[in-house]
Amino acid sequence: MNYIKNPxxxxxxxxxxxQQIIDDIRPDYTFQNKLEEAIIKRAIHTTADFDxxxxxxFQQDAIAKIIHxxxxxxxxxxxxxxxxxxxxxxxxxxxxxQYHCYVSDPETMEIAKQHGITRSMAGIKLASLKDGPKxxxxxxxxxxxxxxxxMTESGELxxxxxxxxxxxxxxxxxxxxxxxxTDIPAIVARGRKGGSNLAAAIINAILxxx
Amino acid sequence: MNYIKNPxxxxxxxxxxxQQIIDDIRPDYTFQNKLEEAIIKRAIHTTADFDxxxxxxFQQDAIAKIIHxxxxxxxxxxxxxxxxxxxxxxxxxxxxxQYHCYVSDPETMEIAKQHGITRSMAGIKLASLKDGPKxxxxxxxxxxxxxxxxMTESGELxxxxxxxxxxxxxxxxxxxxxxxxTDIPAIVARGRKGGSNLAAAIINAILxxx
Numbered sequence: 001m002n003y004i005k006n007p008x009x010x011x012x013x014x015x016x017x018x019q020q021i022i023d024d025i026r027p028d029y030t031f032q033n034k035l036e037e038a039i040i041k042r043a044i045h046t047t048a049d050f051d052x053x054x055x056x057x058f059q060q061d062a063i064a065k066i067i068h069x070x071x072x073x074x075x076x077x078x079x080x081x082x083x084x085x086x087x088x089x090x091x092x093x094x095x096x097x098q099y100h101c102y103v104s105d106p107e108t109m110e111i112a113k114q115h116g117i118t119r120s121m122a123g124i125k126l127a128s129l130k131d132g133p134k135x136x137x138x139x140x141x142x143x144x145x146x147x148x149x150x151m152t153e154s155g156e157l158x159x160x161x162x163x164x165x166x167x168x169x170x171x172x173x174x175x176x177x178x179x180x181x182t183d184i185p186a187i188v189a190r191g192r193k194g195g196s197n198l199a200a201a202i203i204n205a206i207l208x209x210x
Numbered sequence: 211m212n213y214i215k216n217p218x219x220x221x222x223x224x225x226x227x228x229q230q231i232i233d234d235i236r237p238d239y240t241f242q243n244k245l246e247e248a249i250i251k252r253a254i255h256t257t258a259d260f261d262x263x264x265x266x267x268f269q270q271d272a273i274a275k276i277i278h279x280x281x282x283x284x285x286x287x288x289x290x291x292x293x294x295x296x297x298x299x300x301x302x303x304x305x306x307x308q309y310h311c312y313v314s315d316p317e318t319m320e321i322a323k324q325h326g327i328t329r330s331m332a333g334i335k336l337a338s339l340k341d342g343p344k345x346x347x348x349x350x351x352x353x354x355x356x357x358x359x360x361m362t363e364s365g366e367l368x369x370x371x372x373x374x375x376x377x378x379x380x381x382x383x384x385x386x387x388x389x390x391x392t393d394i395p396a397i398v399a400r401g402r403k404g405g406s407n408l409a410a411a412i413i414n415a416i417l418x419x420x
Contacts, residue, residue: 003356003381005328014379048377048402049259082407085295118215146213167258169224171213192258197292197407 011045018044022053029053035063035209039187042205046197055193060185065161066135066203067210070095074133074160078199079103079120079141086200087137091207102126120144128157136162139199142171145179152184161185163202165194221255228254232263239263245273245419249397252415256407267390267398275371275395276345276413277420280305284343284370288409289313289330289351296410297347301417312336330354338367346372349409352381355389362394371395373412375404 004010018041022029031037036058043052069076076092076099078084084101092099102108102123111122120141127134128151136159138144145164151157164179164186166172176188187202214220228251232239241247246268253262279286286302286309288294294311302309312318312333321332330351337344338361346369348354355374361367374389374396376382386398397412 003353003384005326005331005353007328010378010380017379045379046377047257047405048379048382080296082292082296082410086290086292086406116215118217121215142213143215167256168220169227169255169258170220172258174213195257195407196296197405200292 014045015041021050025050026053032058035206038209039063039202039205042201042208043189043198046201047193047195049193051191051193052189052198055190057180057186057188057190059180059188060183062161062185062187063206065185066163066187066206069133069135069160070097070207070210072133073097074135075100075127075130076135076137076203077102077123077127078196079123079136079138079144079166080196082196083137083139083199086197087203088207091204100127117147118143121147124148124151124157133160134158135160136164137199137203138163139165139167139194139196142166142168142175145175146171148184149175149179149182152182159184161187163187163199165189165198165202167194167198168192224255225251231260235260236263242268245416248419249273249412249415252411252418253399253408256411257403257405259403261401261403262399262408265400265403267396267400269390269398270393270395272371272395272397273416276373276397276416279343279345279370280307280417280420282343283307284345285310285337285340286345286347286413287312287333287337288406289333289346289348289354289376290406292406293347293349293409296407297413298417301414310337327357328353331357334358334361334367343370344368345370346374347409347413348373349375349377349404349406352376352378352385355385356381358394359385359389359392362392369394371397373397373409375399375408375412377404377408378402 073096078101081101108119108122112119121143124147179186283306288311291311313329318332322329331353334357
């Protein structure tokens, strides 16, 4: 069988096709800048879903804030192991960044049980205790997004930036609209769509392009 | 803020909403059986994408073959760490199944270099050497799907079943059409869409429902 077997060529060709399709379906579409272009195209690359041309929102200089965390040995907190698994850890290690997913941590489970909250919410509480710049990358848990908003409003948490792209039918769209009402720097996928794969892809796009 | 914080309730409510939306947008839609229903609904739950009502194809008694692998201490091979990360390992451990992702294995890299093939293809070669029932779960790499077809046709590989749902713009749709031309038991997401999250969701749906 005859098929492309060179990974670099496959990726290059994929982004060419994505641009061709955008030219075709949305000839007037323009990207605001190189970084937004990289993020939106990688979102489409990861999902084959052109809805992300319109649903991704960049609030309060979020990309610059994310780069600040990445360039200052900050910490990434994800809501799922899957999101963490998809992020390019080689590049994070080179930058000296840390990364955690607390969802299965024994301490998280204890906090969740004790307070009658989800493990995702408990994970945010745990993250708030850590020093240094903090970037939250959430593709799954609306309750984590709500917890960040609550703890920011009460002054218990300083989130440098949030990638808020939970997917789903209960609370996902709502929590994303809610964070857009705040001043928290955030990249948001409006509506029901999103996911751990998208969350990872957004971080990877920034890591590769910055 | 007032939002649902009970994970079991969130999931139950999500599946209710999914059924309501199906009733609304596709009143004549019917599922073939309980397992297909569980898989298609979990695919939608994971992606918020109702395209999967039509794009998922079940070939050659694939679900029964997958259950056979799971009930006979077989091995799951994924093409990405992300897919493996999303699969419910507690349930696999209870069943005594094994699971591997060879993509970053040193041996994989050596085979890939030596033969000038992708690491995904080398991972299939490596998997073919293992004993016992084999289930391939592929959300990312068209070259892995092609390699399975090649090695099956040459008699070098006996794949009990394949979840073939790579996402993408180069080879993804094509490799999925190709495997539908064979007799390999497969669950396939036709078209460009798919992904590691979908691949994991399909296995989880079967693990939960079987």
